[in-house]
Amino acid sequence: MNQIAKATNTTGVIYKEDIDYMIEKIEKLAKEIWQIHSLLLNRNK
Structure with a gap:
């Protein structure tokens, strides 16, 4: 997700x-x- 965000911030696309x-x-x-x-949850029962 970070790589896509970085690419989007760089290219705007x-x-x-x-x-x-x-x-x-x-x-x-x-x-x-x-x-x-x-x-x-089941383990704690």
Whole structure:
């Protein structure tokens, strides 16, 4: 994400493919965080 932000600040351009890629990775990371969160909650029961 930082590399895309840096390139955008330098060129003033951001590509839809870059945005789509970031959304995909953020959604994947959010799912992984939710899974870890659920595991930790179940562990404490």
